[in-house]
Amino acid sequence: MKKGCVIVRTKHFLFFLFFLTFFSVLSGEEVSLLGLDFTEYPRVRALLTPVEGEVSEVYIDGIKSNIFTEELLRSKTRLVVGILIQEEIEADFLENILKEFSKDFLVPPVFTLWSYATSIDFITPPVEFELATRSIPLLTHRTYNNESTRLTDAVCTVSSYLKYQEGIKILLIIGDGSNSGSFFNEDYAISLIHESGTIPFFIGNWKSTQTPKKILHSTNYGLLFSSQKKDLHKVTAEIFQLIRQSKIINFQGLGNFNENLIEFRYENDPPEVYDFFAPKMNVHWYLRKNPISDGQLELDFDLSGEERLRIGTKLRIELISSNGFYDSWSAKYRVGPLPIQPRMLEKGVWLFVVTSPEFSELISGYVVFSKLPGPLIETKLPSLTNKTNITVSFAHKGGVPLRYVKVNGNTFKMADPDLTVPLTLKDGYNELVLEYIDYFGRIFGPITKSIFLDSLPPSLELSETPKYTNKRKIILSGYAQDNLQLLSVQVGDKLFRIEDDTYNFETELEIKKGKNVFVVRTEDLAGNTTVETIEIYGDFDSPxxxxxxxxxxxxxxxxxxxxxxxxxxxxxxxxxxxxxxxxxxxxxxxxxxxxxxxxxxxxxxxxxxxxxxxxxxIVKDNEPPVIKAPERFVFNDRTAKEIEFDVWDNFGVDSVMVDDKRIFKKGEHFFAKIPQLEPGARKLLSIKAIDLAGNMAQTFIEVVYDVEPPTINVNDGYFTTREIEIKDDFGLKKISYNGEITSLEGTITKILIPFKEKRTMTITVEDTGGNVYSLKIKVYPWYLSPAFLIFIVAFIAFWIGIRFGVAYSRRRHKHHRVKLQ
Structure with a gap:
């Protein structure tokens, strides 16, 4: 037969599992049972550690019982974990452990937190992870008096408290194993653990293992883990993991708590047999008046139905408090409720234990709370708001959790650590009346709060800003005003804190290339905001x-x-x-x-x-181009093909046309094509010139096909010259004589040709058509020239005249002189 106590020592994070025999002798045999739950007796639940083999059969005192196996994570049975701490442990670590442990449970586990040393401190009743974590700092941030550690008193108190919690109950004790100053010894702890059906786990860097070992040897189940202080976190995490992986074996007991042995049989492993320690007495406690809600205590207990007790059997009632108070008194058994003398209890946790010196199997405990500290509640309620519909939030920050919150007479259940209550406000002051009701039914309040609703946003005026700019910086000025008080004005990243109802501001805006968005936001104390958005496009590029x-x-x-x-x-x-x-x-x-x-x-x-x-x-040009072309072009050879002419303009010639056909400049001149004509025929060519400004000039060239040479008529001159008359139908070009060439113009001209040495010469005349005519002429000697002959005649006549005049004058003079006489 095996005892269910397990001692585990850790070093270098390696676990070695040893099991104690009934006589406290270490055995090498491995056990699987962690504990038994009798909450729904005769239905029994066995909690087993994870093993390779499955339990195939369960026998109770040799009688086979039907079984149903399920994983703890998937079970509908609630797991209640009491955490009793004396060792120092970090809050963050414990919170992470509980959070990880609580994952994946079909029914979320609950945790009740306690601490012990000189006093036994109740932190929180059984609550789920969310609420438990709010109280972990109250559990871990405590200073412990190492001179007195009431280990057995603490185990008795928490076990008796867990007795009335439905589900599988585990008590995790983290301490150093020392036990001094306790009023109740290990036997009390063992019996109250049995009564409550709690499974104890002891963890610590032990100064002494005497008390934990003795409790575990006698309770028949539980675990003892020994760890160095530096490995405490590691060991704690391993224990929680072990619990998560455990299984529940459901089976039926024999009834009347008469079972002695329970045997677990495996398919491939040897069976395991354990003592069946079920509660031997069924004691009922009745709390008539609660010290927390009623101010005083009225408590009864009832042993009716126990045939083994006789009327008048001596009973002993003992009372301890979490703060170190002890009292005891005697009573006698009778049928029906036995009252405990009413009394006023001081602040703390009180454990009542009834025993009998005549009947060793009788022991039962009951825990009463008196004047516990109030819950730590954080209420987030704005004194000033701009919202008509708001929510008031209530957050449990530790200690005894709340059950209800009343707001203006309306009750709201605090199912979670945080509660939000919707409110509708009217403009101006709104009064709220708050009341809090905790886990034990205590009422805190009423508390009156006021909220002012300001729904009017502040006004905001801004200076005019350009939509587009080429400046790198722009000055923005503005004015803000509110009916109560401004809180701030924010321009982009610049924040101006204000404690007034008006505010003038001026700030510099840095403009970047592209779209710049500046949000100007003013806010009042109520949270009303007025927002203006300014968009300025920074453009630093020219069109x-x-x-x-x-x-x-x-x-x-x-x-x-x-x-x-x-x-x-x-x-x-x-x-x-x-x-x-x-x-x-x-x-x-x-x-x-x-x-x-x-x-x-x-x-x-x-x-x-x-x-x-x-x-x-832009050139303004009103003057037409100048066409330099002959008025007449005469040719005498069919091989002639072009007429040369020039066009000039101050700012440039755009086009030149001959008879409306455009021609282009060749080299330095323009050339007009000669039309085909018959000899002696003529034709007018039209020449148009247009300059770049559009001015036009026009002229005409008469083209003549001339095959007739010019004519020469010779007349005598007055002296040693001859006068010649030259004629041509279309124009004269030049004449040459005496080795000289003279240009001619027109169609007719007269020229005096002097003769110097020779009295004959050849005259050559060319017309504009290139026709040439030559004539040889002679001249008289000078003394036969008309001028000379005229001079001689005139001289003779003059001499004769003079002579005639002289003779006439003499005759007249002679006649006149005779007459005078």
Whole structure:
């Protein structure tokens, strides 16, 4: 037969499992049973550690019982874990352990937290992980008096408290094993563990293992883990993992708590047999008045139905408190409830234990709470708000949890560690009356709170800002005002804290290329906000002038300019010589103020103020081109094909046409093709010249096919010359004689030709058609020239006349002189 106590020692994180025999002798045999639960007796639940083999059969005192096996994680049976701490352990570690342990349970486990040393401190009743973690700091942040560690008193108290919790109960004791100052010894602890059906686990760096070993030897089940202090966290985590992996064997007891032995049989392993320690007495306790809610204690216990007790059997009632109080008194058994003398209890946890010196199997405990500290509650309630519908939050921060919260008479159940209650407010002051009801039914309150509803947002005025800019920085100014008090004004990342109802501000905005969004937000104390969004597009690039379409040369006083420009923000204005034009105009008129070159300044301004400038030159030309061509072109040879002429203009010739057919310049001159004519025929060629401004000049050339040479008529001259008359139908070109060449013009001309040495010469005349005619002429000697002969005749006549006059004068003078006499 095996005893169920297990001692586990750890070193270097390695576990070695040893089992104690009934006589406290270490055995090498391995056991699986952790404990038995008699809560629903005669139904019994056995909690077994995870083993390789499955339990196939269960026998109770040799009688086979039907079994049902299930994993603890998947069981509908609640697991209640009491944590009793004397060793120092970190809050964060314990919280993480419980959080990890609570995962995946079909029915979430609950935890009740206690601590012990000189006093036994109740932290929280059985609650789920969420609530338990709120009280862990109260459990771990404590200073313990190592001079007195009431280990057995603590085990008795917590075991008796767990007795009335439904489910499989595990008591985890983390301490050093020392036991001093306790009023109850190990036998009390063993009996009360049996009564409550609690499975004890002892963990620690033991100063002494005497008390834990004795308790485990006698309780028939439980575990003892020995760990160095540095490995305490590791061992604790392993224990919780062991519990998670355990299994539940459900079977039926024989009834009347008369069982002695229980045997677990395996398919491939030898069976395991354990003592069946079920509660031997069934004691009923009745709490008539609760010290917490009623202010005093009235407690009864009833032993009715125990045939083994006789009327008048001596009973002993003992009372200990968590703070070290002890009292005891005697009573006698009778049928029916036996009252415990009413009394006022001081603050703390009180354990009543009834025993009998005449009947050793009688022992039962009952725990009463008196004047426990109130729960730690955090209430988040704004004194000022801007929301008509709000929620008030209540958070359990530790200690005894709340059951209910009352808000203005409305009751809300605190099912979770945190509770939110919706409220509807009216403008102005709103009064709230709060009451709190804790786990034990205590009422805290009423507490009156006020909330002011301010639904009016602050006003915000901002200076005007450009939508587009080419500046790197812009100054923004503004004014904020609120009916109560402003809290802040925020411009982008800049925050201005305010403690007034008005505020003037000015700040510098840094502009980056592209879209800049600045959010200006003002908030009052109630949380009302007014938000203005400013969008400023930073444009530091000038517009792109793609093309300017205009006539570079014109004869008009006004031309049309077409502007083709693009910009990433848009064109705001087009300026021509400082005169603005709407950018939507497709055609812009430009007046030309003078002839010749006109310089026009074109400026494109975008929405951000960037300017792109370009100068253009437009030539105003009112003068037509000049055509330098002969009025007549005469030729005498059919091989002649072209007429040479020139065209000139101040600013350039655009085109030249002969008889409306365009011709092009060859080298330095223009050439007109000679039409085919019959000899003696003529034709007019039309020559048009257009300059770059569109001015046109026109002239005509008479083309003559001349095969007749010029004629020469010779007349005598007055002296040693001959006068010749030259004629041609279409024009004379030149004459040559005496080795000299003289140009001629016109169709007829007269020339005096002098003779110097020779009295004969040859005269050659050429007309414009290239026809040549030569004539040899003679001249008289000088003394036979008409001039000389005329002179001789005149001289003779003059001499005769003089002579005749002299004779006449003499005759008259003689006649006159005679008469006077």
């Amino acid at each position: 792109n002038i793609q093309s300017l379409n205009y006539p570079h040369f014109t004869k008009e006083s006004e031309i049309i300019l077409t502007v083709n420009a693009t910009d990433n923000t848009g064109i705001n204005e087009i300026t021509i010589d400082n005169q603005p034009f709407d950018p939507s105009m497709k055609f812009i008129p430009i007046k030309l103020l003078k002839n010749g070159e006109n310089i026009v300044n074109v400026s494109i301004v975008d929405l951000a103020g960037n300017i792109a400038m370009q100068k253009i030159v």
